[in-house]
Amino acid sequence: MTRRIALSVGALVVALLVLAVVPLGISITDREHDSFREETAARARAVASAAEEHLSDNKPDQEAAEQVANAGQHGDCALVYDRHGTLILSTACQDSALPPSAAADVLRDGRPQTGQNGDRLTMALPIGDTNPPAGVLIYSRPTDSLDQQLLTVWGWLTLCALGALGAALFVANRLARWVGQPLVALDGAAARLGEGDLGARATVTNGPPEVRRLAATFNAMAARTENLIHGHRAVIADVSHQLRTPLTALRLRLDLLAADAEGDTAQELAGAQEEIARLSRMVDGLLAVARAENAVPRQTSVRLDRVVADRIAAWEPVAEEREIGFTARGPAGLTASVGPGDLEQLLDNLFANALEAAPAGGRVEIRTRRDPEGAGVELAVVDHGPGMDAAARERAFRRFDTGRESGTGLGLAIVHRLVTANGGRATLEETPGGGLTVRLSLPAGPAETRPFRRERRPQRGERSAEKSGERGSEKSSGPAADGDAQNTP
Structure with a gap:
């Protein structure tokens, strides 16, 4: 019973944890993805703003070059194209999750593009507010930090779920033992009583009040049963002694009388002997029935x-x-x-x-x-x-x-x-x-x-x-x- 209760509680807790932890993990994952995307977009806009001053206002490209170099230091890739599609600034890495035609497409229609391929998130942003734009920025960021963050989140959620499950199983096991051990003791006492041990009693000192009352009721019943059976056995012993002894004496006297009797007297004494024998068998039979009714084999x-x-x-x-x-x-x-x-x-x-x-x-x-x-x-x-x-x-x-x-x-x-x-x-x-x-x-x-x-x-x-x-x-x-x-x- 202890195992069944623990398994049942464990299954219930697992179901509750799945219903609670999985949606929470999915929500945190979506939030982290959105945060990562917004941060990438902010970095890309900073590089695009610096490049716009160079391409639209004909200012030196020093600030734009610094922003591109800063992106490279963070492990990002930045490619700056002018309105003719010529690459004017770039980081050492030129990885991109967008197709090679992405820059031309943005120059043509002025709409930004976003793509993710494997472990990189890439954005293609138009430079400037004019149409056609003054240039295009291809900004690519690795998702390693995002993956590590999500792994940490899911790890903590799993650890908390396992801890909650372990605590629930521990509490369920203690509860099951608290309820089950008195029942096991009561079952053992009932089995011993059924096997004939009239002195069997259930020793129950803990457990729910209902189980303790049940054990007390069982002990009272066992005590009454023991008293009744001992009383019946005493009656059987008394009857055996009180009836068999006079019947034996009467039979011996009839045997002595029959030894010297003749004729009709002998026949009457023989009939009396048969009745005494029949009465003896009846007494023995009654005693056997009484033993069979009262004995617990x-x-x-x-x-x-x-x-x-x-x-x-x-x-x-x-x-x-x-x-x-x-x-x-x-x-x-x-x-x-x-x-x-x-x-x-x-x-x-x-x-x-x-x-x-x-x-x-x-x-x-x-x-x-x-x-x-x-x-x-x-x-x-x-x-x-x-x-x-x-x-x-x-x-x-x-x-x-x-x-x-x-x-x-x-x-x-x-x-x-x-x-x-x-x-x-x-x-x-x-x-x-x-x-x-x-x-x-x-x-x-x-x-x-x-x-x-x-x-x-x-x-x-x-x-x-x-x-x-x-x-x-x-x-x-x-x-x-x-x-x-x-x-x-």
């Missing part, structure tokens, strides 16, 4: 192909148990700019939904590409399950919007809020042939040139152990294993 660059491969490896035991396969397609090296762990949480929720919806023997497709509508990247999770109708897709990102008893309706709500918090967007589309496609558009991160080393995939024996651990985590972790309902068309 510090975005980092992550490789899509690496995270997708990692989450596929984690969910493969669950997919194999349900006879569902994964297919990942997309160019290597695509990076997204998201908060730490956000992409993993997005994929966990989308995989849980897709595995709940996909039929046995089906496949879940993960497609990545550069966003054709912008500078971001696009990730799509495609299943071929029952899908959702248009009305269900419109409300799918709302909390608790589920069409079956086993789901909590929080998975897609978490996805939507995480994507939005990272500056992206999430859309739901119908899969051609049936099913649901969840398409995420995320900000692109800087390109990564390091080669991707794929992690070793677990063997069959290892998967069985991992499967049991994964299933155990499904029961306790809501967002990672909670699927939103996909309504039958």
Whole structure:
């Protein structure tokens, strides 16, 4: 901004200087030309007057010779002709800017002539007031002194213009810094706050009063935002502690009762255990949604192909148990700019939904590409399950919007809020042939040139152990294993 203001003021000053200095220079130049011409004419008339006394009054030519010699001493050229065109007096130099016939023309019609050729101004004047005149004076003067004077004038004008321009640029630069530096500090504080630094404040002690008031308003807003987010985080921590602890204790008591129960009592206790597990997942889901709504992510660059491969490896035991396969397609090296762990949480929720919806023997497709509508990247999770109708897709990102008893309706709500918090967007589309496609558009991160080393995939024996651990985590972790309902068309 400082440079733009300085350049704008400089351009304005240059235009004003051109409009003021150039006409002034032209006016001074014309005045100097007129003064030089008048001075030359005065010198020529003095020589002509002395020559007239000799030619008309028959006086000695001593005075006329002195005037001609004086003209020669000044570097001028003077030629005196009588009425017959005979040269009677002259200086050593005989340069003239007029044609050789100029003397004869003046003798014939009695009118003076003036001409300038190169570096000389020449005048042809009739001698005497009679017609035809008593003689002719050809007086020539070099214009070196005039050129030097004009050069000096234009030099001073240029120097004054450059000085005025320099002073204007200096003042404009100081003014721009006075206005711009507080705005730069305010912009930096806003950027840090947007990146998640809740303690970011703008330190503005100078600048225009409007900018200082803006900085004070920003600091007050940042302080209120920090207090609100810290308050929400405290509520989340309290809820997490106050709800999870009694739910865990209740589940343990039900487990102890179920161990000795038989018949109808065992069935009722099993149902109660399922409701407790569902309530635990719902609490975890609510906490995840609250964190997504209140967190300000510090975005980092992550490789899509690496995270997708990692989450596929984690969910493969669950997919194999349900006879569902994964297919990942997309160019290597695509990076997204998201908060730490956000992409993993997005994929966990989308995989849980897709595995709940996909039929046995089906496949879940993960497609990545550069966003054709912008500078971001696009990730799509495609299943071929029952899908959702248009009305269900419109409300799918709302909390608790589920069409079956086993789901909590929080998975897609978490996805939507995480994507939005990272500056992206999430859309739901119908899969051609049936099913649901969840398409995420995320900000692109800087390109990564390091080669991707794929992690070793677990063997069959290892998967069985991992499967049991994964299933155990499904029961306790809501967002990672909670699927939103996909309504039958």
